[in-house]
Amino acid sequence: xxxxxxxxxxxxxxxLCVIGLLxxxxxxxxxxxxxxxxxxxxxxxxxxxLALAPQxxxxxxxxxxxxxxxxxxxxxxxVPALISLATGSAEASPISILVRSSMLLLCGGLLGxxxxxxxxxxxxxxxx
Numbered sequence: 274x275x276x277x278x279x280x281x282x283x284x285x286x287x288x289l290c291v292i293g294l295l296x297x298x299x300x301x302x303x304x305x306x307x308x309x310x311x312x313x314x315x316x317x318x319x320x321x322x323l324a325l326a327p328q329x330x331x332x333x334x335x336x337x338x339x340x341x342x343x344x345x346x347x348x349x350x351x352v353p354a355l356i357s358l359a360t361g362s363a364e365a366s367p368i369s370i371l372v373r374s375s376m377l378l379l380c381g382g383l384l385g386x387x388x389x390x391x392x393x394x395x396x397x398x399x400x401x
Contacts, residue, residue, distance in 0.1 A: 278390050279324035282337050285383045286317030289376065296372045307369070310376050313344050317383075338387035344380030348373050 293311025300307055317337065324333035351373035357363045358370055 278334055278386060279321045281386055282317050282321030282324060285379050286314045286321055288379055289314030292372055292375050296368055300368045310372060316340055334387055338384060341380045341384035341387060344376055345384055348377035351377055
């Protein structure tokens with residue numbers, strides 16, 4: 274029913290971990306919010322690893338989709354910051370904008386992969 278979705282999930286999780294760690298190292302801020310991508314990444318790594326077992330794949334990928342949706346919704350506040358950065362009046366730090374943009378893109382892409390997989394599985398069940 275599922276293909277490479279667990280591997281994609283672990284890849285996105287690993288990227289988010291790296292982004293979270295790099296943002297903390299490269300920024301002079303000590304804010305815990307810089308580590309949000311790290312927390313999401315660790316959860317996605319764990320869920321992707323659990324999804325490798327065929328009997329858990331369906332459930333874990335639904336949890337992954339929910340977590341990816343939370344990541345997208347939580348990162349949407351970067352859009353006004355991107356607009357202000359483009360106009361030259363950005364109040365947020367460029368690292369913060371880059372981190373939130375990366376999280377929005379990665380979680381959005383993962384959510385798209387999950388939705389496409391669910392649609393593909395539903396069509397396969399309807400045919401077979």
